[in-house]
Amino acid sequence: MVLFTFVKALPLLAACVRAGASYPAIPSDLSTPVQQRIAVNGPNSMSIGWNTYQQLTQPCVQYGTSSDSLTQKACSNSSVTYPTARTWSNSVTLTGLSPATTYYYKIASTNSTVEHFSSPRSPGDKTPFTINAVIDMGVYGADGYTIQMDQTKRDTIPSIDPSLNHTTIGRLAETVDDYEFIIWPGDYAYADDWYLKPKNVLDGTNAYEAILEEFFSQLAPVAGRKACMASPGNHEADCQEIPDTVALCPEGQKNFTDFMNRFGKTMPTSFVSSSSNSTAKINANKAKLLANPPFWYSFEYGMVHVTMIDTETDFPEAPDGPDGSAGLNGGPFGSPNQQVDFLTADLASVDRTVTPWVIVAGHRPWYSTGDSSNVCSPCQDAFESILYQYGVDLAVFGHVHNSQRFLPSYQGNADANGMNDPKAPMYIVAGGAGNIEGLSSVGANATNNVWAYADDFSYATITFQDENNLKVEFIQSSTGAVLDSSVLYKSHTEQFVSQSA
Ligand SMILES: *[C@@H]1O[C@H](CO)[C@@H](O)[C@H](O)[C@H]1NC(C)=O
Ligand SMILES: *[C@@H]1O[C@H](CO)[C@@H](O)[C@H](O)[C@H]1NC(C)=O
Ligand SMILES: *[C@@H]1O[C@H](CO)[C@@H](O)[C@H](O)[C@H]1NC(C)=O
Ligand SMILES: *[C@@H]1O[C@H](CO)[C@@H](O)[C@H](O)[C@H]1NC(C)=O
Numbered sequence: 001m002v003l004f005t006f007v008k009a010l011p012l013l014a015a016c017v018r019a020g021a022s023y024p025a026i027p028s029d030l031s032t033p034v035q036q037r038i039a040v041n042g043p044n045s046m047s048i049g050w051n052t053y054q055q056l057t058q059p060c061v062q063y064g065t066s067s068d069s070l071t072q073k074a075c076s077n078s079s080v081t082y083p084t085a086r087t088w089s090n091s092v093t094l095t096g097l098s099p100a101t102t103y104y105y106k107i108a109s110t111n112s113t114v115e116h117f118s119s120p121r122s123p124g125d126k127t128p129f130t131i132n133a134v135i136d137m138g139v140y141g142a143d144g145y146t147i148q149m150d151q152t153k154r155d156t157i158p159s160i161d162p163s164l165n166h167t168t169i170g171r172l173a174e175t176v177d178d179y180e181f182i183i184w185p186g187d188y189a190y191a192d193d194w195y196l197k198p199k200n201v202l203d204g205t206n207a208y209e210a211i212l213e214e215f216f217s218q219l220a221p222v223a224g225r226k227a228c229m230a231s232p233g234n235h236e237a238d239c240q241e242i243p244d245t246v247a248l249c250p251e252g253q254k255n256f257t258d259f260m261n262r263f264g265k266t267m268p269t270s271f272v273s274s275s276s277n278s279t280a281k282i283n284a285n286k287a288k289l290l291a292n293p294p295f296w297y298s299f300e301y302g303m304v305h306v307t308m309i310d311t312e313t314d315f316p317e318a319p320d321g322p323d324g325s326a327g328l329n330g331g332p333f334g335s336p337n338q339q340v341d342f343l344t345a346d347l348a349s350v351d352r353t354v355t356p357w358v359i360v361a362g363h364r365p366w367y368s369t370g371d372s373s374n375v376c377s378p379c380q381d382a383f384e385s386i387l388y389q390y391g392v393d394l395a396v397f398g399h400v401h402n403s404q405r406f407l408p409s410y411q412g413n414a415d416a417n418g419m420n421d422p423k424a425p426m427y428i429v430a431g432g433a434g435n436i437e438g439l440s441s442v443g444a445n446a447t448n449n450v451w452a453y454a455d456d457f458s459y460a461t462i463t464f465q466d467e468n469n470l471k472v473e474f475i476q477s478s479t480g481a482v483l484d485s486s487v488l489y490k491s492h493t494e495q496f497v498s499q500s501a
C-alpha cells in the first residue's frame with residue numbers, strides 16, 4: 001500500500017525534531033550472527049542466511065542430525081554488502097540432506113548457538129502438512145508500529161522483548177511446530193516508511209537501515225527455524241515510496257538492493273523435474289534456466305509445487321518498473337518476457353501425480369475488495385490466463401492490509417463449480433500481518449468475495465490434507481482464533497493440466 005501524505009509536512013517536522021535512527025547495538029564480537037533466515041533450496045537442500053557486522057572471508061555452517069554431533073560443514077565465499085548498509089549478508093547452502101529430517105546447525109562464529117530445522121519433504125511425499133502465508137509484515141517498536149492503543153491485541157514473543165507487544169511474529173513463534181514453512185511474497189520491515197516517525201526525518205538513510213536491522217532481528221527466532229520463501233513487494237523497491245523521487249535515494253537504497261543482497265543467494269532456482277515424463281523434464285529445465293531468484297522461481301515440497309512471482313517488475317506495465325505507475329523505477333531483472341516465459345514453462349512442467357497441488361504466490365492481487373487502487377490490472381493481464389490454463393489451485397497475494405477470500409474465479413467470473421472441483425484458481429489476500437501503515441479497511445465489496453476481515457492482525461494457514469483436499473484458514477494473530485475456514489476440493493485426475501477458457 002502507498003502512503004505519501006508527509007511531503008508537505010516535511011519542513012515543519014524537520015524544524016522541530018532531532019535526528020535519531022534506532023539502530024540495534026553492534027555486538028562486540030563482530031562474528032556474531034544476526035538476522036538469521038533459512039530457505040528451501042532444493043529437494044535435499046536448505047540454505048542458511050545471516051548477517052554480521054563484519055565481512056566474513058568464508059561463511060560456514062556446521063550441522064548434523066544430533067545437537068551434540070555437528071559432524072558436517074558447509075562453507076561459501078558469499079559475504080556481501082552495499083553502500084549505506086552496516087552489515088554483510090552471508091549465505092551457505094547445505095546439500096545432500098535426508099528428507100523430512102530434523103537437522104541441528106550452528107553458524108560458525110565465536111558467539112553462536114545451535115539451532116534446528118526440518119529438511120524439505122521430497123516431491124511426491126503425500127504426508128499432510130501445513131504452511132503459512134504471511135504478507136505485509138513490518139517492524140514494530142520505536143521505528144515501526146505498536147499496539148499500545150489496544151491491549152486485547154497484546155502478545156508475547158519467545159526470545160524477543162515481550163514489551164514490544166507484537167502479534168503476528170509472536171503467534172508464528174508460539175505455533176512454530178505447527179507449520180513447515182512460510183510463503184512470504186513481499187513487503188518486509190517497511191524501511192521505506194522511515195519518514196512516518198518524526199525522529200527519523202533528518203536521518204532517513206540511517207533510519208532505513210536501522211529498520212531493516214531491527215525487523216530481521218525480530219523475525220530471526222522464526223526465520224532461523226522455518227524456511228521463509230520470499231519474493232518482492234513494492235516496499236523493497238527503494239528508500240521511500242513516493243512516486244518519482246528515486247533520484248533522492250542514496251546509492252544502495254534503490255532498485256531492490258537490500259532484497260537482492262539478503263535473499264539473492266538463499267532463494268532456490270527451480271528444481272529438476274521429478275516426473276518421469278520427458279516433456280515435463282524439458283519444461284522444468286527451461287523453467288530452471290528462466291528462473292531468477294529471489295524475484296521469480298519455484299520449488300516442490302511434498303504434495304505441493306509452489307511458484308513465486310514478481311508482481312513489481314518484469315512484465316508489461318509492471319507497477320514498479322522503469323515506467324511503472326508507482327514511479328519507483330526498479331528492474332528489469334530479466335530479459336523481456338523472461339518472467340512470463342518462466343511461469344509458462346514452470347507450470348506446464350507440473351506432474352500432478354507427483355505434486356497434486358499448485359500454488360502461485362505474489363505481492364499485488366488482481367482480486368480485492370475496496371477501491372480500484374487495490375488491484376493490479378497489469379498483473380492480471382500478464383498472469384491470470386497462465387494460472388488458469390495450467391490449473392493452478394490457489395493464488396496467494398497481499399499488498400492490501402487485511403485478509404480476504406474469493407471464490408475460484410477467472411476473468412472476474414466465479415467458477416460454476418465453486419469449491420467443488422473448479423477449473424479456475426481460488427484466490428486469497430493475506431496482507432493483514434501488521435505494519436506501520438496499519439490495516440486497510442475492507443471497503444466496498446467485490447464480485448466473488450466471500451469473506452474479508454480487517455478488525456485485527458491476521459494471516460493464513462494452508463493445509464494439504466491429502467491429494468484432493470486443501471484447507472485454508474485465516475488466523476487472528478493476537479488470539480490464534482480461526483476467523484474463516486474453507487476446504488477446496490480438486491479431483492486432480494489429469495497428470496498434466498492444460499485447459500482453455
Ligand atoms: C553474543 O551474542 C548474543 C546474542 O546474539 C549477544 O547478545 C551478545 O552481545 C554477543 N556477545 C558478544 C561478546 O558480542
Ligand atoms: C572460494 O573461492 C576460492 C577462489 O576463488 C575457491 O578456490 C574456493 O573453492 C571457494 N570456496 C568455496 C567454499 O566456494
Ligand atoms: C505493551 O503492553 C504493556 C501492558 O501490557 C504496556 O505497558 C506497554 O506500554 C506496551 N508496549 C508497547 C511498546 O506497546
Ligand atoms: C508427457 O506429457 C505430455 C503433456 O505435457 C503428454 O502430451 C505426453 O503424452 C506425455 N508422455 C507420456 C509418455 O506419457
Ligand SMILES: *[C@@H]1O[C@H](CO)[C@@H](O)[C@H](O)[C@H]1NC(C)=O
Pocket residue numbers: 255322329330331332333
Ligand atoms: C536494477 O538492477 C537490474 C539488475 O542489476 C538492472 O538490470 C536494472 O537496469 C536496474 N534498474 C535501474 C532502474 O537501475
Ligand SMILES: *[C@@H]1O[C@H](CO)[C@@H](O)[C@H](O)[C@H]1NC(C)=O
Pocket residue numbers: 369442445446449450451452453
Ligand atoms: C460480499 O458479497 C457477497 C455476496 O453478497 C457476500 O457473500 C460476502 O460476504 C460479501 N463480503 C463481505 C466482505 O462483506
